[in-house]
Amino acid sequence: MAVNNELFKGTLQTIILNLLAEHHRMYGYEITQKVKAITQGELLLKEGALYPALHKLEAEGLLETSTEVVDNRLRKYYSLSQEGEKEVVNKLQEARDFIQNLQLLLNLKPSF
Amino acid sequence: MAVNNELFKGTLQTIILNLLAEHHRMYGYEITQKVKAITQGELLLKEGALYPALHKLEAEGLLETSTEVVDNRLRKYYSLSQEGEKEVVNKLQEARDFIQNLQLLLNLKPSF
DNA sequence: TCAATATACCTCAGAATCTTATGTATGTAA
DNA sequence: TTACATACATAAGATTCTGAGGTATATTGA
Numbered sequence: 685m686a687v688n689n690e691l692f693k694g695t696l697q698t699i700i701l702n703l704l705a706e707h708h709r710m711y712g713y714e715i716t717q718k719v720k721a722i723t724q725g726e727l728l729l730k731e732g733a734l735y736p737a738l739h740k741l742e743a744e745g746l747l748e749t750s751t752e753v754v755d756n757r758l759r760k761y762y763s764l765s766q767e768g769e770k771e772v773v774n775k776l777q778e779a780r781d782f783i784q785n786l787q788l789l790l791n792l793k794p795s796f
Numbered sequence: 797m798a799v800n801n802e803l804f805k806g807t808l809q810t811i812i813l814n815l816l817a818e819h820h821r822m823y824g825y826e827i828t829q830k831v832k833a834i835t836q837g838e839l840l841l842k843e844g845a846l847y848p849a850l851h852k853l854e855a856e857g858l859l860e861t862s863t864e865v866v867d868n869r870l871r872k873y874y875s876l877s878q879e880g881e882k883e884v885v886n887k888l889q890e891a892r893d894f895i896q897n898l899q900l901l902l903n904l905k906p907s908f
Numbered sequence: 909t910c911a912a913t914a915t916a917c918c919t920c921a922g923a924a925t926c927t928t929a930t931g932t933a934t935g936t937a938a
Numbered sequence: 939t940t941a942c943a944t945a946c947a948t949a950a951g952a953t954t955c956t957g958a959g960g961t962a963t964a965t966t967g968a
Binding site for chain 4: 912915916919928931933934936937
């Protein structure tokens with residue numbers, strides 16, 4: 685997933701759900717490019733990680749899909765289901781707690 | 797590793813190295829209790845994760861050990877090697893970058 | 909023209925990490 | 939005497955990711 689970073693393991697679902705909460709409708713390749721742009725190339729989301737993650741989220745009922753052909757190429761658009769809209773709220777709170785705890789454990793922030 | 801949190805995957809080495817940078821000398825059980833205390837019980841470091849991680853860091857030359865018997869019980873103390881002292885600096889910078897990027901990806905912080 | 913790169917999807921073997929369970933052993937408190 | 943705390947350890951299985959491979963179309967530069 686990362687250039688040099690084991691740390692992102694486990695964060696991919698949350699990242700996908702949040703991007704879809706922001707942009708409403710994205711396809712896989714677009715997600716990889718968006719992640720690359722946001723992190724200025726520091727996090728390269730691999731296809732071997734992304735596609736299985738998208739399929740899993742869809743199987744869990746958090747994502748819905750619609751397929752289109754654009755410029756003679758297939759695009760599979762993903763968007764949040766109603767359940768996905770709820771779940772992204774939980775995931776983001778977990779992420780906030782995670783970052784808070786990690787900063788405490790690594791002394792990266794004073795305790796306020 | 798966590799109560800309910802997949803997110804900590806990959807952070808354990810950094811957490812261990814940083815705790816040892818702070819406390820100079822700790823044994824395994826002590827590390828589990830320290831992590832529990834710092835996170836107020838939110839992160840429970842499992843033995844099945846901790847001990848293999850300690851052994852790996854030792855095998856990589858980042859940790860040194862000395863065994864003592866205290867109250868008739870064995871304690872294996874770990875401390876940073878010279879190489880470990882250097883590596884903890886890198887790991888902490890990686891962790892800072894990771895948190896920064898994750899916050900950007902999750903909109904958990906304005907961009908400054 | 910044709911080779912490389914970008915776009916766009918996908919799967920799978922293997923590596924790495926963690927959870928859960930199990931095992932050993934001592935000390936203490938109910 | 940039973941449960942819990944202290945203290946170490948391993949190992950099977952689950953999960954997630956990397957790296958490699960596969961298919962296909964469009965564009966760009968040499």
